[in-house]
Structure formats: C-alpha cells, structure tokens
Amino acid sequence: MQLCLPRQRRLDLSRPVVMGILNLTPDSFSDGGRYNRYDAALRQAEQMLTDGAVIIDIGGESTRPGAAAVPAHEELARVVPVIEALRRQFDCVISIDTSKAAVMSAAVQAGADIINDVRALLEPGALAAAVSAQVPVCLMHMQGAPRSMQQAPQYQDVVSEVKQFLLERARACEQAGIDKQQIILDPGFGFGKSLTHNYVLLQQLQQFADCGYPLLAGMSRKSMIGQLLNIPLNERLAASVACATIAALQGARIIRVHDVKETVQAVRVVTAMQYGA
Numbered sequence: 001m002q003l004c005l006p007r008q009r010r011l012d013l014s015r016p017v018v019m020g021i022l023n024l025t026p027d028s029f030s031d032g033g034r035y036n037r038y039d040a041a042l043r044q045a046e047q048m049l050t051d052g053a054v055i056i057d058i059g060g061e062s063t064r065p066g067a068a069a070v071p072a073h074e075e076l077a078r079v080v081p082v083i084e085a086l087r088r089q090f091d092c093v094i095s096i097d098t099s100k101a102a103v104m105s106a107a108v109q110a111g112a113d114i115i116n117d118v119r120a121l122l123e124p125g126a127l128a129a130a131v132s133a134q135v136p137v138c139l140m141h142m143q144g145a146p147r148s149m150q151q152a153p154q155y156q157d158v159v160s161e162v163k164q165f166l167l168e169r170a171r172a173c174e175q176a177g178i179d180k181q182q183i184i185l186d187p188g189f190g191f192g193k194s195l196t197h198n199y200v201l202l203q204q205l206q207q208f209a210d211c212g213y214p215l216l217a218g219m220s221r222k223s224m225i226g227q228l229l230n231i232p233l234n235e236r237l238a239a240s241v242a243c244a245t246i247a248a249l250q251g252a253r254i255i256r257v258h259d260v261k262e263t264v265q266a267v268r269v270v271t272a273m274q275y276g277a
C-alpha cells in the first residue's frame with residue numbers, strides 16, 4: 001500500500017502514519033498579524049515533524065459549523081507561503097485541506113503532495129483540478145454543509161450509506177483518470193453525524209479499512225469527544241489518543257491529529273502489537 005507523490009517520492013502506508021493538523025485560519029492563532037501567524041505556523045509544523053508526524057495537513061478555511069466562507073485569494077494567501085516554506089525547509093509530506101479547485105492547483109504547484117477534500121471533489125472544477133494535479137486525493141464523507149450539517153443528521157444505516165457514498169466518489173475519480181492506488185477514503189467524523197452516528201462509525205471502522213483503499217481517520221479533539229465527556233478543547237488529549245488507537249487497531253493508515261507526539265507513541269504500540277516490536 002503505497003502512494004505515489006510528486007518528484008518521484010512515495011509514501012509507504014503498510015503501517016499507520018500520523019498526520020499533523022496545521023490550521024492557518026486567523027482564529028487559530030491568537031496574536032499578531034499575517035507574519036506572526038506565518039512564523040508561528042512554521043514553528044508548529046517543525047515541532048510536529050520533530051514529534052513524528054509524517055504528513056502536515058494545511059488548511060486555510062475553517063469547516064466549523066457557522067464559520068464564514070473564505071474567498072480563494074484569501075485562502076491562497078494563507079496556505080501558499082507556508083507550503084513553499086515547508087517545501088524548502090523540510091523533507092515532509094504536505095496535504096492541502098481545501099475544496100476549491102483553484103486552491104488545489106496552486107497548492108500542488110507550490111509543493112503540496114496530497115489533496116485532502118472534505119467535500120470529496122464535488123465542488124465545481126475540483127475533480128478536474130485533482131486529475132490535473134496528479135497527486136493522491138483523500139475523499140471524505142460529509143452530510144449537508146458545515147453551516148447546517150449538525151442540525152439534524154439522519155441515516156437509515158450510517159455505515160452502509162457513508163461507505164456507499166465513498167465508493168461512488170472513488171469510482172467517479174477513477175473514471176475521471178485518478179489511479180485507484182492514489183485514492184484515500186475517510187468517513188468524516190463529525191461532518192453531519194450525531195454522537196451515536198460517530199461511535200457506530202468508529203465501532204465499524206474495519207469495514208472501511210477493508211474497502212481496498214487506505215483509510216484516513218480524524219477524530220482529534222472533536223465534539224464526539226467533547227459531547228461525550230463534557231470537557232473543553234484543551235482537555236481532550238487522552239480521549240483523542242484513545243480514538244486514534246482504536247482507529248489504528250481497525251486498519252486506519254492515516255490518523256489526523258493535533259497532538260502528534262502522544263499519538264505517535266500510541267500508534268507505535270499498536271504497530272508493535274500487530275507487526276512485532
């Protein structure tokens with residue numbers, strides 16, 4: 001299980017790897033203007049790489065329910081300088097968290113290696129941009145849109161409906177010219193799911209890992225932890241590591257987290273148990 005990256009590099013996914021979250025929206029950096037945010041972002045990325053992150057996921061637009069939409073030029077102004085700096089300074093894998101075709105193209109041009117789209121390439125031009133970019137893509141399930149998705153999530157059978165959506169999107173990508181080996185699937189924890197839906201997806205995660213595509217799981221600090229335990233964002237480490245451990249045990253190959261150091265340690269325990277210390 002390997003992804004082909006630009007510049008003849010490859011990403012081996014025979015074991016789970018940790019993806020560190022680098023959020024470049026202004027609300028994610030408390031102080032200062034654009035340069036302070038840029039500088040803080042590079043320091044945070046360096047720390048995550050030191051802590052064992054294999055992929056850095058860079059996002060310029062928040063998908064939190066109720067977050068304001070960001071125009072493409074602003075999203076690009078946030079992500080491109082950081083991608084270029086990371087590409088110059090580190091030998092790491094960079095994923096661009098975006099749904100916009102223009103941002104996908106410019107981010108890959110600037111050095112991004114993977115497209116991570118929470119809207120599964122359904123926005124106008126996104127599928128064509130991903131085909132042209134010739135990089136691996138992560139297709140994530142979302143029911144509805146960020147603004148409204150958590151009002152009343154409904155499913156007859158959340159596992160089969162999410163799985164069917166992902167396999168349909170994967171087929172559309174393959175028919176458009178994206179190689180099957182370059183497709184990553186993701187059930188989209190917290191994106192149009194109730195607390196129960198999230199834990200049924202977690203319980204059945206092996207079914208997604210067995211679909212023939214590498215599986216990405218992102219539960220770090222999310223409301224499926226906050227609502228369960230009634231704890232604030234900065235107290236969700238232990239439960240986030242528990243979610244990562246459960247996902248790795250069920251075959252997830254990319255684990256998207258804020259707390260890289262602790263997650264890398266937990267995933268190392270899982271791989272020692274599964275493949276030998």
Ligand SMILES: Cn1c(SCC(=O)Nc2ccccc2)nc2c(=O)[nH]c(N)nc21
Nearest residue numbers: 097138140186188189218220221222223
């Ligand atoms: C960009 N992106 C996001 S952002 C949402 C988030 O972290 N919310 C959040 C974070 C912390 C606390 C509360 C909510 N989640 C995923 C995911 O689960 N999979 C993939 N592939 N990409 C993703």
